[in-house]
Amino acid sequence: MNIGRRGALGAMGMLAMPGLAQAQAAFPDQPIRMIVPFAAGGPADIIARVVARAMSERLGKPIVVEARAGAGGLIGVDVASKSRPDGHTLVMASSGAIVIIPHMRSNMPYDPLRDLTPVTQVLAVPQIVSVAPNLAVRNLAELVAMAKAKPGELTFGSAGIGSSLHMAGELLKLRAGIDITHIPYGGAAPAVTDLLAGRIQILAADVPALIGQVRAGALRALAVTAQERLAILPDVPTAIEAGVPNMISETWYGLFGPAAIPQDRVDILVNAARASLQDAEVRRVLGEQGGRIVGSTPAEFNTFIRETNATWGDVVRTTGARLE
Template identity: 55%
Template sequence: MLTRRRSLALLAAPALAAVPAFAPAFAQAPFPDQPVRLIVPFAAGGPADIVARLIGQPMGERLRQPVVVDSRSGAGGMVGVEAVARSRPDGLTMVLASTGALTVLPQIMPRIAYDVQKDLAPVTLAVTVPQILVVSPKLGVRSVAELVALAKREPGRLSYGSAGSGSSPHLAGELFRLRTGIDIVHVPYRGAAPAVTDLLAGTIDLLLADVPVVLSHIRGGALPALAVTADRRLAVLPDVPTMAEAGARDVISGTWYALFVPAGTPPDRIAILHDAAAGALRRDEVRRSLAEQGGTAVGGTPAELAAFVRAETTKWGEVIRAADIRID
């Protein structure tokens, strides 16, 4: 049975926002006079790419070296993560990895080419983005309570979309299903965009999507937003209740992005990279740009990121086993 304590792991993210005092002490340590490559394991132009470019430039200013964003998409982010895991541990190669490739796919894939704990070293948790429960306008429900009541009256009729099996929206949908005790059918898509298209058309009934994916549709009135999967309401959607406020407790989920380097990277270089990343995430314009898309800049210590990843792995592992999620 899913435990309340573990399901609240994501609540800890805002508390990591304080930047540690030790980092600036390393700011003058020697660093190679070479560009730093920041691998984004998703396609250019997507949310991860946007985050990387938002923080890459101010990081480069602090490092006095250019930070070059390099897209390496494929296999749900695993291609880019593997590339960094196999890179030279000199501090010149980082990856902006996310939820799936670090905590979900390693638990549902039969074979994976890297070990998160052994092959990667944490730098900082950069950004957290919660999800929004949206429904088809044809469904005729305007609250989580109405949705749950309908699903319980007609078990197995309602369907929810995702960006693919094992994706963050898939896990969020299963968490919502388990917490509310409803029977709904998963419909995987090849990305979030086609899922949103079918939701608008009424082909599927609901979707738990990252805020930026559906924000314009919510603001335009095309998609009813029932709840946000965070512990507090979002400034960009202040009228949308949290899941707890809507009556669905412990449905805390989202996508997060974190910086890692290859294991074996010298601690002083990790500290320099952390200082640069945390400084970038403190910038008003960066925090404002992220907040406009429903994201929260974090910037915690490497140790805090390591603990966060362990907690997330445990949490989603319980959902994976309870829902019997697997990829052959």
């Protein structure tokens, strides 16, 4: 009798298992949090919000964008890296917090190559190399010649030590073989203001920070740090075309989660993200950032991260730039 009862209970359990398995497999089963490690209203926030909306439509769950700004993006990325690895927390990180700042600090709160799951690279935004209106150079070759004739006298601005703008300037120094002096600011906007006023001579800033001034004729664009010319600035050569070899620098943005997210959940997130990047409104908004829409696979993104990590590590070591 007991055996029969146990068998009946076992049979009932077997009948219940398919439903249980489906419930356990449902993902996402709650709203997803997408952390933006910068202040609201900036490029990362704009990118995250438009991608979150499109991904939410495809996943059938809300995606809540949460700003956790500070320390050049480290705070927000650190929060994501220490979140539960169930796929319900993502971060729209930028290149600085992943492949630049880790080389400049010995007390990193996370290991970007170990503590994060790459989902997809979203966008890559090159810099425009521009000069002050009162600087008598017409192209990048003339700027390099002037810098070589006046070592250490010309200054270049950035959005702060360790920012991608800082690294673009350091890369220009290395690739062109020139000595120019770094002047860090608390963001791109004050650097642009001082460039317009002639208080600094050079600024390599992300396209959105300079495109308006360049189009208005207030600033002279000498080159872009992309592999190819930009459709929105077709008459501006690449730095490579202008005579500076291997001068490629981009601020890129990508989606990450904490390490150890189950692969089936990563696949769902990747598919939703990549499909979202084909959305017309998403492409319009991202296109306004002046960058290249990517949508890589996790494997492609991981390879790209490791390659750029090695590149910027070499630049940091060569220049000796530190945040401590």
